[in-house]
Amino acid sequence: MTYPFLGDPAQYVGEWLCGTGPMVDVAVSSRVRLARNLAGIPFLSRCSVGQKRELETRLRREIAACPIAEKVFYIDISTSAEVDRRLLVERHLISREHAEAEHPRGVAVSADETVAIMVNEEDHLRIQVLRSGLQLIETAQRIQQVDDALEDRLDFVFHSRYGYLTACPTNVGTGLRVSVMLHLPALKMTGEIEKAFRAARDLQLAVRGLYGEGTEATGDFFQVSNQTTLGKKEEDIIEEFRQQIVPRFVDYERRARDGLLKRQNTALEDKIFRSLALLRSTRMIGSDETMYLLSLVRLGVSIEKIKDVDLRTVNELFLLTQPAHLQRMLKREMDPQTRSAARAEYLRRRLGASSS
Amino acid sequence: MDNKCDKCGKPAPIHVFDIIQGQKIEKHYCNQCAVSEGVAFHYHMTLSQILEEFVLQGGEQTGALDPVCDVCGMRFSEFRQQSLLGCPHDYDAFAEAMLPLLERAQGGATQHVGKVPHRAGGDQKKHTALLRLRAELKNAIVAEDYEKAAMLRDQIKELDNT
C-alpha cells in the first residue's frame, strides 16, 4: 500500500499543522518520542547488514500486526526515491540521519501522521507522536498506547537499574524525549530571547534555534526538549513541560508581543504587512526567504493583525514550499531557479495574490 | 556538513540567516558559538563532547584499562569513538568506566524510576545467550563458515521460539 501524500502531498498534511490546540499562537507543535530496542539482539552498530535486514523485516511485520492506528502505512526507506525521503524529513516523520543512512530501514506512519515509528534508526525502534499546539497529555497518552501495543508482541530490553537500554546512553531510562516547537518572533525582535533562554539553561533544557530537526533554519523557531532521560518518571517530565516550561516561554513571548503592540505598533505592522505583500506579489523566491517572511505573517495572524489568512494556511505553506514538497506537488524535478518561480506562484495562489 | 563556524572555524551544524534591507545574510555557527552568540541555548551535549570533557578534566581513572564486552566484542575505546554501544550487555561490561559518564550525561541520575514493561525483562539468560549466538553467527558468516552459520541459525530459531 502506498502512502497517500507520496502522490499528492498538498492533499494530505499532518494533524500537527492544523493550527489549533492550546497556546498554538506560540507553541506550534508537541512531539514525544520513545527509544526502544529488542532483547537478545545487538544494537545496530553491531548488526551485520543481514541482521539488520532480518530485524527490519520482523519489525515491519510486528508493527503491521499491532493495533496502533486505524490505518498504518509502512515505507521502506532503503528503496524510496530521494525526493520521497526528503519529503518525509520535511514532514517531520523521519530524521535526516534516517533519510541518509544506507542500511535496511523504514518508517510506519499512521494515516493522520500523528504516529510515526522509525525502524532501524539509531535504536531498533524510535516511536514518535506529533500533535498541533501544546497537547502534551494527549501526546504522551497516545505514545504509551503505541508502546503498550508493541510491547504485547515484542520483548524490549530492560535493565533493573538503567531502565530501557538504548544504543546511546544519553537516551537510557525512559527513552523519552519531549520537544515543543516554539515560535518566538517578538522575543527575537526585542532582543530578549537570550534572557528567556538563560532561564531554560537553569531548567536543564536543550534549545535549538532551528525549524524542526535541522530541516530549515529560521531565527524565529526554537525547539525546546528535555536534556535527561534517566531518574524521572515519564509523567513528571511531561508535567514539567506542560505546566512550567512551555507556559513560561509562551508568557515571555506574549508579553514581548504586547510590548511591541503598545510601543512600536506602526513599525510592527509595517514589518508584518510588508512581508505579506511581498509573499503575495513575488515572482521568484528562495525557501529561506519564504520562511523568514512566513514567520512574520504567522505573527501577524496570531496577533490578529492579518485577518484574511488563517494559521492553518500559514503552517501548511511552511511545509509545502520546501524543496521536496514543491517538486512532488508540481510533479517534476526542478533546478533552483525554476523552483523559486514555482514557489512564488504557489504562494501567490494560496495567499490570494494582489491584482495583476 | 561542510560549513565552518563564522567565529572559530570549527564544523558548523547551526545555520541562521537574517534579511537586512532585502539582502540575505547567512551565518554559520558551531554548537558552542551558537550558544555564546545567543542563537541557540544549551544544545544537547553529545556524548562525544561529554567524553572529551571528561578526559580533559582528568576524570579517566581507569587509565590504560579498556574493558571489552565478551558478548559482542565491543571495546570501551571503540564506544568512546562512536558514542554508540554494541549490545545491551555493554552497560554491565563497561559499568565501572561508564557510570561517571552516565551520571554526567543524565544530570546526576543513575537509577531508572519510570515505566517498567509489563512483561518485565523476560528471560535475561535467554537474551544473553541469544546475543552470544547472534555474535557467533555474524563471525561465522564473515569467516564464510556456512556450515557453522546454518547450525547457529537453527539454534537461534529454536531458542527464540521457547
Ligand SMILES: [Zn+2]
Ligand atoms: Zn565556533
Ligand SMILES: [Zn+2]
Ligand atoms: Zn556488547
